[in-house]
Amino acid sequence: MGRFFLRRLGQAAVAIFGVTTLVFFIQRLTGDPTLLLVPETATKADIEAMRHTLGLDRPLLVQYVGFLWDMLRFDLGRSFIQNVSVATIIGARLPYTLALAAGALFVAFAIGVPVGVVLAIRRGKLSSGGLMGMVLAAQSMPTFWSGILLIMIFAVWLGWLPPSGPGGFGHLIMPSVALGLLSMATFARITRTSILDELSKDYVRSARARGVPTRRLVFRHLLRNASIPVVSIAAIEISHLLAGAVVVETVFAWPGLGLLTIQSIVSRDFLVVQAIVLLGAFVTIGLNFLADILYSIIDPRIRLDGGPS
C-alpha cells in the first residue's frame, strides 16, 4: 500500500509537470504568445517592447525552463490589464466558485445515487421508466438553457428567488441546481450501470438463494462493489463542475472563476485564463489521486502497481 501510494504520488507530480508543459505549448500554437498578452490597440513597437520585456525573444527551451521555474514558485505573473498580481485576482473569486461547486455536488450526489439504486433494482418497472426519463431529461438539458428557464420561472414569474448576481444562500440555489443537474444524471446512470453489472454476478445469486433480503443485499454487498466506478466518476465529475461553472456563472452573473475566465478572454487578459486553467488542472489531479487511493482501498483486486497477473 505504501509503495502504491508513493508511486501514485509520483504519477501525480508527473501529471502536474505534463499539464504545465501542455499549457506552455498551447500558448505557442499560433507561434507568438506576445499577441495574446498585448491589447488589440498595441502598435508594432509596443509588441516588440513587450516581447523583449517578457523574454519571449529568448530561445524556446530557455522560455520553457523559465515558465516551469515560475510555476514552481507559484508565480502566476501579473495581469497587464488590471495591473494586479494574478494570484490576487483569482483569490478574490475563488470562494464563489467553491460555494457553487459544493452546492452543485450536493444536489448531484444526494439525488443521483439513490435514483441510480432505484433505477437498477426496479429495472423494467413503470416507476423506473418514469425516473429514467427524468434522469435523461436532466442530462439532456444544456446548463445555460436550464439556467435561463430557472430564471424565467423562479425569478421572473414566481419571484421566489433573486434572478442573478452574488449574494446569500438564496442567490446560490438556482446556480447550484442548474450546475448540479447534469452531474446528478451522470451519478444516477453510473450507479445504475454498476449495480446492474453486480446484480448479474454469482455472489448475488447465491445471496438471493440463501434468502438475503434485497435491502440488505443492496446496502451490504452491492453498494460497496458498485461504488468503484462511482468513486472514479465522482473525481472526474467535480472537475466537470468546475468547468461547467464557466457557463453557469455566465448565465447567473455569479462572480466566480468561471465568469472571470470569460471576462479575461474578452479583455485579452491571457495570464488570468492560463492561471485558471492550471488551477483547475491541479485540483483535478489531486482529486484523481484521491480517487485512485480510494479505488485500491475499496477493491484490492485491482492491481494498479502494474505487476503481472
Next chain:
Amino acid sequence: MNAMPPKIAAERPARKRRRLAPVLPFVLVFLVFVLVALLAPVIAPYEPNVQNLLGRLKPPGTVIRGITYALGSDELGRDLLSRLIYGARMSLAAAVLSVMLSGAVGSVLGMAAGYARGWVEVVVMRIVDIFLSVPAVLLAIITVAVLGPGFINVVLVLALTRWPRYARVAYGQTLSVANMPYVRLARFMGAGRLRILFVHILPNIVGPLTVVATLEFGLMVLFEASLSFLGLGVQPPTASWGAMLSVGRNYVSSAWWIATFPGVCLFLLVLSVNLIGDSLRDILDPKSRTRRTR
C-alpha cells in the same frame, strides 16, 4: 456451467422488443434532425442571415411585408425558424466529427494500455491523466482563446480534449476482461495480440464504450452550443443554437421565443441521442442481456 439466469438480469427477446418500442419515437426525432440538417438549404423558408430591421423581435406567427415569421424573429429581424434549421447543421456536424475522431483514438489507445501493460500503459495513461487533469471545457477554452474561434477549431479542440474519456473506459474494461479465463485460453492457444484485442476483448467492452460514445455525442452537441453561447464557437452571423440562446438570454422578458426554441431543439436532440444510446446499451452489452457463462 450454464445455469438458469437469475430473474433480475434475464431479458427475453419479446421483452427486449418491448423495451425498444418507447425509444422509436426518439429515433424518429433524431432522424428528423439529421434530415433537417442535410436538407437545410431546401427546407429553410428564408435565408438564415438576411436581416430585416423592420421585423425585429416579432413574436411567432407575425407576417410583415409577405415574410411569415413562423417562430418569430430575432434582434436583427432574421427568421428564427430558418436559423434553427441551419443551426441543426452546426450541432450535428460538430458532434459527429468530434465523436468519431476522439472515439477511435481513445478506444485504441485505452485497449492497448490495458492489455499490453508495461511502458505502453504508463505512457498512455499518464497522457490520459494529463488531459483529464484539465477540465475539457477549460482546455477547449484556452485552446480556442489561443487559436481563435471557428467551426474547424471547435471540432479539433473537442476531439483533442475528449479522447481520454474513451481511453480511460477502454483501459479499465480491458484490465478487467484481460484476465478472464477465455482471454488467457485464447492467448495460450496462440492468438496474436491484435486478434485478442479486437476479437476477444473489444466485443466485451464495446457496450460501455458505446454508452460513452452516445453520452459523448450528446455532450459534444452541448459543448459546441456552450462554446458558441460563450462567444468562443461558431461566429456570427453563422446560425448556431448556442449563440442564439446567448442572444435570447438578453431578451428573456421581452422576447421569450428567442431563448425558448433553440433550447427546445438542443434538448430534444440531446435527449433523443441519450435515449437511443441507452437502448443501444441494452442491445450491445452482453452483460445486461444474458448472464455470461464462465
